[in-house]
Amino acid sequence: MDAADTVRVRFAPSPTGLLHVGGLRTALFNWLFARHCGGRFILRIEDTDRKRYDPRALPDLLESLRWLGLDWDEGPEVGGDYGPYFQSQRIHLYQEYARQLVESGAAYYCFCAPERQGADDARPESRRGAATGYDRRCRWIDPHLAAERVAIGEAAVIRLKMPLEGHTTFHDLIRGDITVENSTQDDVVLLKSDGYPTYHLANVVDDHLMRISHILRADEWIATAPRHVQLYKAFGWQMPAIAHLPVVLDPSGKGKMSKRKKIAPDGRALPVHVRDFREAGYLPEAMFNYLALIGWRYDAHTELMTRQEIIERFTIERINPTAAAFDYQKLDYFNGVYIRQLSVDDLTDRLLPFVQRKGWQVEHETLRRIVPLIQERIERLDQVTEWVDFFFVEQLPDYDAQLLIPKQADAAATRHRLQRAREVLAQVEPFTHDAIEHALRTLAGQLGVKTGQLFQPVRVAVCARTVAPPLFGSLEVLGRERVLQRIDQALAKLSGASQQAAQ
Numbered sequence: 001m002d003a004a005d006t007v008r009v010r011f012a013p014s015p016t017g018l019l020h021v022g023g024l025r026t027a028l029f030n031w032l033f034a035r036h037c038g039g040r041f042i043l044r045i046e047d048t049d050r051k052r053y054d055p056r057a058l059p060d061l062l063e064s065l066r067w068l069g070l071d072w073d074e075g076p077e078v079g080g081d082y083g084p085y086f087q088s089q090r091i092h093l094y095q096e097y098a099r100q101l102v103e104s105g106a107a108y109y110c111f112c113a114p115e116r117q118g119a120d121d122a123r124p125e126s127r128r129g130a131a132t133g134y135d136r137r138c139r140w141i142d143p144h145l146a147a148e149r150v151a152i153g154e155a156a157v158i159r160l161k162m163p164l165e166g167h168t169t170f171h172d173l174i175r176g177d178i179t180v181e182n183s184t185q186d187d188v189v190l191l192k193s194d195g196y197p198t199y200h201l202a203n204v205v206d207d208h209l210m211r212i213s214h215i216l217r218a219d220e221w222i223a224t225a226p227r228h229v230q231l232y233k234a235f236g237w238q239m240p241a242i243a244h245l246p247v248v249l250d251p252s253g254k255g256k257m258s259k260r261k262k263i264a265p266d267g268r269a270l271p272v273h274v275r276d277f278r279e280a281g282y283l284p285e286a287m288f289n290y291l292a293l294i295g296w297r298y299d300a301h302t303e304l305m306t307r308q309e310i311i312e313r314f315t316i317e318r319i320n321p322t323a324a325a326f327d328y329q330k331l332d333y334f335n336g337v338y339i340r341q342l343s344v345d346d347l348t349d350r351l352l353p354f355v356q357r358k359g360w361q362v363e364h365e366t367l368r369r370i371v372p373l374i375q376e377r378i379e380r381l382d383q384v385t386e387w388v389d390f391f392f393v394e395q396l397p398d399y400d401a402q403l404l405i406p407k408q409a410d411a412a413a414t415r416h417r418l419q420r421a422r423e424v425l426a427q428v429e430p431f432t433h434d435a436i437e438h439a440l441r442t443l444a445g446q447l448g449v450k451t452g453q454l455f456q457p458v459r460v461a462v463c464a465r466t467v468a469p470p471l472f473g474s475l476e477v478l479g480r481e482r483v484l485q486r487i488d489q490a491l492a493k494l495s496g497a498s499q500q501a502a503q
């Protein structure tokens with residue numbers, strides 16, 4: 001058998017909210033492993049927890065995976081030989097398998113009130129520590145008696161009989177052998193009294209029926225592995241190979257990356273959901289490369305890699321077991337690199353929605369002329385608006401007239417320079433980058449001032465600030481009429497400023 005037949009991995013999210021960046025990293029590692037091996041990547045929706053079901057989750061999930069380019073070979077919308085791929089459509093299977101375990105003596109009915117049972121909630125956050133404390137009272141009920149009670153309609157859950165002594169060992173592909181004492185494990189609930197399976201049962205049954213070969217899952221699930229080992233044993237099935245991926249930590253490196261947004265020093269909300277990364281203007285190419293490096297590395301220095309290179313180099317041996325912090329600055333840097341690699345047309349297409357969502361009327365062609373002016377200057381697509389606003393607003397925002405005045409000059413000298421610039425710009429033909437540059441440099445020479453001493457007032461007059469995209473290209477795109485009009489406004493401002501100074 002070749003790898004294409006043997007490697008089958010899955011991403012198995014529960015649709016309980018918007019996809020978190022940590023979840024996307026888990027999906028990416030599974031996808032990379034499948035693509036590296038020529039295996040199959042399966043998407044399975046673990047939607048049996050009806051209380052936590054969020055209808056926004058599935059569309060968000062599919063969109064997020066597609067955005068990153070993680071195509072699935074089997075799953076929602078694509079089908080496959082091992083479906084259905086929604087656990088809510090497989091409930092009868094779990095019921096059957098749970099009953100089978102009761103019949104074989106590996107599981108038992110438990111009639112205890114929920115308070116006595118301890119939490120049957122599989123979420124890792126509600127399972128800190130070892131056992132939930134259920135005292136196994138029903139484990140000792142005669143199975144025939146228990147079956148009769150169920151037959152007459154008494155509510156019951158089904159629990160797995162964990163061995164009471166000895167230990168359970170499993171091999172984690174990243175962490176090596178892990179052993180736990182069975183006495184620390186409880187008799188986990190497999191099927192709830194409403195007939196719905198818990199995570200443990202549904203996950204194990206499906207991994208088996210879907211012929212999953214490798215489980216790569218978040219390391220928060222590590223504590224559940226010994227129960228799953230026992231569950232596979234109870235069924236007499238071979239357990240897939242398993243690896244627990246290192247957790248994604250907060251930028252501070254102190255705790256797990258939370259689902260709440262954080263605020264950056266500059267006041268912007270830092271994204272944590274994939275959708276928010278998309279909306280902030282991170283490119284999927286940069287995200288793909290950056291996320292691949294959270295817990296995996298090729299060698300000590302190679303970081304920027306193409307998608308194809310990462311696929312070729314991705315092996316489980318190179319995954320690091322220790323947790324890794326999410327570094328927004330590094331992601332921004334990566335994003336800037338990938339932005340600079342885009343063609344002008346491609347970047348224009350991607351920037352257009354960001355500019356349009358400001359409500360500005362922007363033609364693709366106009367933006368296309370601006371893009372080369374800012375391509376080097378942005379690290380996220382959403383930053384475009386700060387750089388290009390002056391191209392699209394009718395009226396510049398009010399600015400301080402002092403910004404027009406270079407150091408070592410006063411309002412009168414600045415007025416003079418701007419007046420001369422206006423004359424030159426009214427005449428220059430054609431009104432293009434090179435001709436404008438030549439005309440303004442010549443003027444600076446004639447005025448006997450350094451170029452900056454002339455360019456600053458012109459820049460502020462047309463952009464309303466001192467830091468802006470390159471001047472000559474900006475003037476060309478703005479067009480003569482608007483440039484002259486803005487210089488007139490600046491001159492009027494300076495008259496006000498010199499009058500104030502004279503008083």
Ligand code: GLU
Pocket residue numbers: 011012013014046203216217218221
């Ligand atoms: N449904 C689980 C989750 O959302 C799947 C965990 C696993 O991969 O086994 O995390």
